[in-house]
Amino acid sequence: MKLHEYQARDLLAKNGVPVTAGRVAATPAEARKIAEELGGKVVVKAQIHAGGRGKGRLVEQAETAEMYQKLVSDPENYSGKVRGDRVGGVRLADTPEEAEQAAAAILGKYLVSIQTGPEGKLVKHVLVAEQTDIAKEYYLAAIIDGMQGCPLIMASAEGGQEIEVVAHRNPEAIVRMPVPPAAGYSPYIGRTLAARLGFTGDQADQFGRVVEGLYRTLMATDASLVEINPLALTTDGRVVAVDAKLNIDDNALFRQKELAAMRDLDEEDPLEVKAQQLGVANFIKLDGNIGCIVNGAGLAMATMDTIKLAGGEPANFLDIGTVNDPQRVVNAMKVILEDPAVKAILVNIFGGMARVDIIAQGVIEAHRQMKIDVPVVMRLVGTNLAEGEQLIQESGLPLIRANGLFEAAKKAVEAANAA
Template identity: 55%
Template sequence: MNIHEYQAKELFEKFGVPTPKGRVANDAAEARAAAEDLGGANVVVKAQVHAGGRGKGTFKNGFKGGVHLVNTAAEAGDIAEKMIGQVLVTHQTGEDGKLVNKVLVAQSVDIAKEYYLAILMDRESRGPVIVASTEGGVNIEDVAEKTPEKILNERVHPLLGLQAYQTRKLAARLGFAGDQAKAFGKLLGALYKLFIACDCSMVEVNPLVLTPDGQVLALDAKFNFDDNALYRHPEIEAMRDPSEEDPREVEASKYGLNYIGLDGNIACLVNGAGLAMATMDIIKFYGGEPANFLDVGGGATKEQVTNAFKIILGDAKVKGILVNIFGG
């Protein structure tokens, strides 16, 4: 499950992660009011969709950019009016784009240096790992490919938690010293506490910024949560925005089905995630393209299987269905 940037800011504030002040707006009037409350000048208006590349995106109405720096409250309202209710296309949304229903109006920050910081679950070590880099504000995959030496990794023992020496080591390797190192340590400690308390599978801050006056702030964030732990967090479950998700995946989750839509035309219905992935590999090996990943689980009921077929057949691209059930 993912959440919007404004919701991420709410979690940051709750757990004490330093971040610029901001407010969500549902229309132009609310955007103007939010900008006025933040001082009017030097605020940023950001389209709220579950996709990266918003700043370089284009709306289908011709308006360019999903992130704009403005100097007056009136300008904030004008920009919001051009965004809300319009479809934003970025390199991550595909050509269909995503409908913008809200904008975030936040304080603009002077930036001396940008960094990358993330905490995620590492399958190899079976615990959290902190990933950091001095190359922030850019696609971290590009950094890993072109200059892998600039990617720092620090594994955290799941029982011992984040230790002070690990925070100091990361601060030093990122070039923080003195009060800056203390500010970074405080932010990282709060971020790790949030990661564990909310059962996150990933928290990514890109960019993490150092301001000219020495503040270390989380400027933008991306969250992923462990869907299997959401029953413990009804307040986070309430943040879910079904309009940002594939409606087939939303429907499948109602019946306890693990479904991910793909672009092919051969649908799969399988029991077991490993077998489902192997089935997709077989389809690819013989030149086909899978239309979905669908794991009905080991104890699927008649109702689950019936609804699984309904979801599959609701995909107009599907030309055939491969059912692969292991019965033991």
């Protein structure tokens, strides 16, 4: 689950990380009031679940796809800036009046950046924060490293830009420090990172406290990522977080009730939200036209690869899991059929603990409950296969059968192309 920048900043501050003063606003008038309280010179930042906001552009909904193509094909001439005639979703204001004007220009518009995709994101809130006189920008983040099985803190003296760009251009510029789970965080980690980034004296102490607060935030929130980019060294010698990003592990939301309430469903794909509400947790919408219902994440990935190998494009990733409930299959079909791009459905089940006959019952029940106008291709193998085959035969439904995965993918592609 992603949080907005203003929410991430509040959590960092709660755990001892210094952040620039500021608050969130939903109207231009609120933005003006906050700017007045902060002394007038502020930065107004669109709050959406996507990066690249400063270089993004604000347009009406009908113009998002066109602007996205312009940003991709000619970023030099179309990317936004914080000042000038091509301002984006992050704007500098020197007076409360300018802050109000900036908020009016941002709120209610669709922000398109490289990370939003062609649909863009509707801006409903802006963060109004004090301007910072920055002497140097740094990158700092904490993640859960699955390879090492522990938290990992990453830092770089090349902040204020996408860390992927830094990793590609100069991987040595990124310093990595694992935190042993048994020992936990120790101040030597912050001191080591400070020295590697060139901090000395009081600034090194400040940086160490920021690193400790970052780690504390990671652990307290069950986050998979806590990122500060940039972490600024100001002209008056302060080390302060200017931006913040925080992603929470969905599997931990049952014990993070307060954070779960911060979830902004409007920022998420409607189909993915509906899937979760129906108990289909492992669903990700894609851009193709062949819906997939598969048990097991590995098999789901292989199914999508095989569809592409057969010349088609998957419309979703859907791992139905080890399920022996026909209604879960019905719910999966409901979610897939909500996507108007879907022209065929491929059901690929390798029954182990999941029984083939239960999956067959689910597909049959889905046809009873809904009007299914797209062809359904089924490849079934495993536990209770004979019982499942009998149920399908007795149903009389016009299901397209396949024995192997590639055969199933070919038939799904053919059915989608013929639709």
